[in-house]
Amino acid sequence: MxxxxxxxxxxxxxxxxxxxxxxxxxxxVEDGQFVSxxxxxxxxxxxxxxxxxxxxxxxxxxxxxxGEDITYKKEFLRHKNVGxxxxxxxxxxxxxxxxxxxxxxxxNKGKPYNLTRGTNRKKIEAYKDMLRPLxxxxxxxxxxxxGALSGGQRQALAxxxxxxxxxxxxxxxxxxxALDPKTAEIIMELTNQIVREKKVTTIMxxxxxxxxxxxxxxxxxxxxxxxxxxxxxxxxxxxxxEDIMRxxxxxxxxxxx
Numbered sequence: 001m002x003x004x005x006x007x008x009x010x011x012x013x014x015x016x017x018x019x020x021x022x023x024x025x026x027x028x029v030e031d032g033q034f035v036s037x038x039x040x041x042x043x044x045x046x047x048x049x050x051x052x053x054x055x056x057x058x059x060x061x062x063x064x065x066x067g068e069d070i071t072y073k074k075e076f077l078r079h080k081n082v083g084x085x086x087x088x089x090x091x092x093x094x095x096x097x098x099x100x101x102x103x104x105x106x107x108n109k110g111k112p113y114n115l116t117r118g119t120n121r122k123k124i125e126a127y128k129d130m131l132r133p134l135x136x137x138x139x140x141x142x143x144x145x146x147g148a149l150s151g152g153q154r155q156a157l158a159x160x161x162x163x164x165x166x167x168x169x170x171x172x173x174x175x176x177x178a179l180d181p182k183t184a185e186i187i188m189e190l191t192n193q194i195v196r197e198k199k200v201t202t203i204m205x206x207x208x209x210x211x212x213x214x215x216x217x218x219x220x221x222x223x224x225x226x227x228x229x230x231x232x233x234x235x236x237x238x239x240x241x242e243d244i245m246r247x248x249x250x251x252x253x254x255x256x257x
Contacts (some may be wrong), residue, residue, distance in 0.1 A: 218230070
């Protein structure tokens, strides 16, 4: 279980541009949940992910994973239990290395390399079997540098790499936003398949309201650092994109837009 407890976060503290994003913010994600998070720009969606992953620190409050206080735990240590896929396909892979080398690095996350080879060619067929269901032709490009792949191919690879070793949480930061519609559909189907098969607790930030409605068992809307909608299970099944847009429009009117 993931918990953010009484979290406070300010930006530009002590200046005329000081902004309080989170004030006594509380958020909990139960084991096994697939949470879709929506909200306008500046609502705190990605900042919340950054706090969870450790790329941004809280000013006060606590972040707990399975009861362990990780509030000030270093980012690279958190990544032993957390997989993250970014909006930019180039961030989840190493472009100067080939697919085999990228998969090998992900496969060995958290393990000592010692003086053994970085790539285990005995696993080539297993890697091909893992890539083949994507129908992106990656199983025939193991020795192709990742920098030469399309954005969709790289994002699919990044998604697979983030879940190759056992993790407690999968963090998806608008991971389809930079892709064309057809490729985005492939990535979302792959995402859903991985979450179901590995039963990994997942938080997905997205601007695609249809994806937020269709995928996951919980939907959260954020606005100015607070949760303004939180629907799970049967309640979520009854939510439509029109319902979400209605709340968006209401907030917009209240804010004078």
